[in-house]
Amino acid sequence: MNESIPSTRREFLKTTGTLAAISSLAPGLASGLFAAENNTIQVALVGCGGRGTGAAEQAMSVKNGPVKLVAMADVFQAKMNGSFTELKKDFSDTMDVPEDRKFLGLDSYKKAMDCLKPGDVVILATPPAFRWVHFTYAIEKKLNVFMEKPVTVDGPTTRRMIKLAEESIQKNLKVGVGLMIRHCKGRQELKARIESGEIGDIIAMRAYRMAGISATCGPKPSDISETMYQIQKFHSFLWASGGMYSDYYIHQIDECSWMKGSWPVKAHAIGARHFRGKAVDQNFDNYAVEYTYADGAKLFYDGRNMKGCEMAFSSFAHGSKGCATITTNSHTPGKVRTFKGQKFDDANLIWKFPQPEPSPYQLEWDDLIGAIRADKPYNEVQRGAEASLVTSMGRMAAHTGNTVTFEQMMNCQHEFAPDADKLTADGAAPVVPGPDGLYPQPQPGVLKDREYK
Numbered sequence: 488m489n490e491s492i493p494s495t496r497r498e499f500l501k502t503t504g505t506l507a508a509i510s511s512l513a514p515g516l517a518s519g520l521f522a523a524e525n526n527t528i529q530v531a532l533v534g535c536g537g538r539g540t541g542a543a544e545q546a547m548s549v550k551n552g553p554v555k556l557v558a559m560a561d562v563f564q565a566k567m568n569g570s571f572t573e574l575k576k577d578f579s580d581t582m583d584v585p586e587d588r589k590f591l592g593l594d595s596y597k598k599a600m601d602c603l604k605p606g607d608v609v610i611l612a613t614p615p616a617f618r619w620v621h622f623t624y625a626i627e628k629k630l631n632v633f634m635e636k637p638v639t640v641d642g643p644t645t646r647r648m649i650k651l652a653e654e655s656i657q658k659n660l661k662v663g664v665g666l667m668i669r670h671c672k673g674r675q676e677l678k679a680r681i682e683s684g685e686i687g688d689i690i691a692m693r694a695y696r697m698a699g700i701s702a703t704c705g706p707k708p709s710d711i712s713e714t715m716y717q718i719q720k721f722h723s724f725l726w727a728s729g730g731m732y733s734d735y736y737i738h739q740i741d742e743c744s745w746m747k748g749s750w751p752v753k754a755h756a757i758g759a760r761h762f763r764g765k766a767v768d769q770n771f772d773n774y775a776v777e778y779t780y781a782d783g784a785k786l787f788y789d790g791r792n793m794k795g796c797e798m799a800f801s802s803f804a805h806g807s808k809g810c811a812t813i814t815t816n817s818h819t820p821g822k823v824r825t826f827k828g829q830k831f832d833d834a835n836l837i838w839k840f841p842q843p844e845p846s847p848y849q850l851e852w853d854d855l856i857g858a859i860r861a862d863k864p865y866n867e868v869q870r871g872a873e874a875s876l877v878t879s880m881g882r883m884a885a886h887t888g889n890t891v892t893f894e895q896m897m898n899c900q901h902e903f904a905p906d907a908d909k910l911t912a913d914g915a916a917p918v919v920p921g922p923d924g925l926y927p928q929p930q931p932g933v934l935k936d937r938e939y940k
Contacts (some may be wrong), residue, residue, distance in 0.1 A: 539612030
């Protein structure tokens, strides 16, 4: 498998262009697959947590033709029940999910997808460790896909997703990835203004996501298996989610790199556990990462999850002639703006996107369903894999204490959960706690070729 996988950043970007070319030729390869004869696109939800439920809501809110939710799958009954109840409140007319199409268990994704026809849509919103597993089956079933971010958590799964991306394009499947900022109208106009030279060449960018204690977990209760506990608390485990860093910070790393027009070539970082209390998870509670782009420009990313500290959720770009706000205080509304010079104040304001602005969470679904109905090329997996890899690059730099390059991250051999497709509820878990009760911790400066062992 590795012989045909790009091992360097240059080869990776060359492959990106190849996949784009394949995508442009794809229409007609599988024409007629998209939407049933009655024009209703059926949807299955795999992963009934908050984001999966939100994605199902947005799927059923599109205006360009009927969409119906027909099956649901999860590994926890409570998640299933809560999601179904929430969706039923506002979408009773666009739901047809009887009890025999609600599936539980680690193999429930197959049962839910088996309810669909080729050309329907499956939402993949489980912990990222299972993304390649579920995507593989969706391709086999010739289903269009919406998958949540991140789509990978390490080098080996990124390489695997690249191959799956190519296969899905060859089959003319439409695939959206939940990096919804790229669909934001305000950010799209900001990107155009930056490209036109409004703030000059980007020299540096800054991004912050700082909040209270998060992604922690205590010792496993006695009434749940080790594997199921780790899936339940997936933000606490690097194998399941890439941890707090990958799951929380990917959006701003992606949006800044989008504005820059390239991916960084290396990352250097620091991070530590200071106030995790009795938590036994694998996360640090603060990260400071310096990403470097090929031309020397920098992205400084600061993430912190500590009680009582200053909070922030924002991204900024500094150019040779001016500066820009990419994110003001949340994913939406972005409230993007550009300024003369380097002061973010009204006296130097050049432009701001008018309010209110449409939600990018809905726009990404409008775009996906529109592409399915029009049978237009639409596949975001390659970009999702790139964003996930670059995010993992910063995380690994902090966890090892070493500079990590794009090539090193791509070729890293440490796969966190190589048997994710074989996990069973009562079988061996990907990690186990040590004698001190802690799950394997990153050891900067000690472990240099992997984030934990």
